[in-house]
Amino acid sequence: MTVPTLSIKNLHKSFADNQVLKGVDLEAHKGDVISILGASGSGKSTLLRCVNLLETPTSGDILVNGELIEMKQDKKRGAIPASIKQVERIRSRLAMVFQGFNLWSHLSVLENVIEAPVHVLGVPKKEAIVKAEALLQRVGLYERKDYYPEQLSGGQQQRVAIARALAVEPEVMLFDEPTSALDPELVGEVLTVMRDLAEEGRTMLVVTHEMAFARDVSNKVLFLHQGLVEEQGKPEDIFTNPTSERFKQFISTVY
Ligand code: ADP
Numbered sequence: 367m368t369v370p371t372l373s374i375k376n377l378h379k380s381f382a383d384n385q386v387l388k389g390v391d392l393e394a395h396k397g398d399v400i401s402i403l404g405a406s407g408s409g410k411s412t413l414l415r416c417v418n419l420l421e422t423p424t425s426g427d428i429l430v431n432g433e434l435i436e437m438k439q440d441k442k443r444g445a446i447p448a449s450i451k452q453v454e455r456i457r458s459r460l461a462m463v464f465q466g467f468n469l470w471s472h473l474s475v476l477e478n479v480i481e482a483p484v485h486v487l488g489v490p491k492k493e494a495i496v497k498a499e500a501l502l503q504r505v506g507l508y509e510r511k512d513y514y515p516e517q518l519s520g521g522q523q524q525r526v527a528i529a530r531a532l533a534v535e536p537e538v539m540l541f542d543e544p545t546s547a548l549d550p551e552l553v554g555e556v557l558t559v560m561r562d563l564a565e566e567g568r569t570m571l572v573v574t575h576e577m578a579f580a581r582d583v584s585n586k587v588l589f590l591h592q593g594l595v596e597e598q599g600k601p602e603d604i605f606t607n608p609t610s611e612r613f614k615q616f617i618s619t620v621y
């Protein structure tokens with residue numbers, strides 16, 4: 367048995383008295399592409415944000431490559447990370463791609479991509495640039511490297527965001543509805559890049575409403591309902607033979 371790249375155990379997250387995650391388990395091995403489906407408000411973003419430690423879980427364990435993210439109890443704030451150093455180190459290897467791209471608007475495309483390698487990981491700037499240029503080539507945007515985000519289409523901005531995510535050589539890539547903010551004609555170019563990443567064996571957690579992606583690209587699908595995993599399995603099994611009535615309903619409304 368290999369150590370899972372990411373392991374989430376009995377994860378709970380509440381905001382005041384709103385219990386959003388009620389005991390989620392998830393295991394991602396190297397090369398897994400896991401699609402996370404669920405209605406709006408079911409806790410999908412909160413789950414990804416807990417993995418990335420943008421939110422602190424109320425309880426439960428998260429392990430990256432077998433390393434437990436240490437928590438401690440704070441009287442005022444409840445559970446908080448025990449070591450900021452550990453959080454920074456782990457977070458720097460978990461890249462997140464957001465629905466709204468979240469590029470730095472005052473930085474050029476190239477500057478966006480080298481920002482984390484240079485300022486977080488301490489990669490020499492020259493080296494970071496060479497790598498960033500190769501990544502921009504990959505996502506088809508090398509020619510736009512000196513543009514600013516506002517000069518790009520949404521699809522191009524999202525491809526820059528993916529190049530930026532790749533620049534830290536992430537253990538796991540987290541995608542939160544990466545195509546939801548795009549005009550329909552721009553969705554394909556982003557999905558194509560994501561499909562390539564999947565094919566080269568990247569480990570990815572993808573919150574998405576793109577059923578074709580979930581069915582054809584991911585090797586595991588997880589359906590969240592009110593903070594719990596309601597259905598999970600291989601796409602070829604759960605789309606053809608869903609056991610949960612709620613999941614059946616969900617796919618019938620999304621298709
Ligand atoms: P999804 O991504 O599946 O649509 P979210 O994880 O964004 O769902 O939200 C799940 C629930 O958590 C919602 O009820 C939302 O209002 C609540 N929530 C999310 N983030 C916060 C926050 N920072 N503070 C308070 N409530 C939040």
Ligand code: MG
Pocket residue numbers: 410411412542
């Ligand atoms: Mg969300």
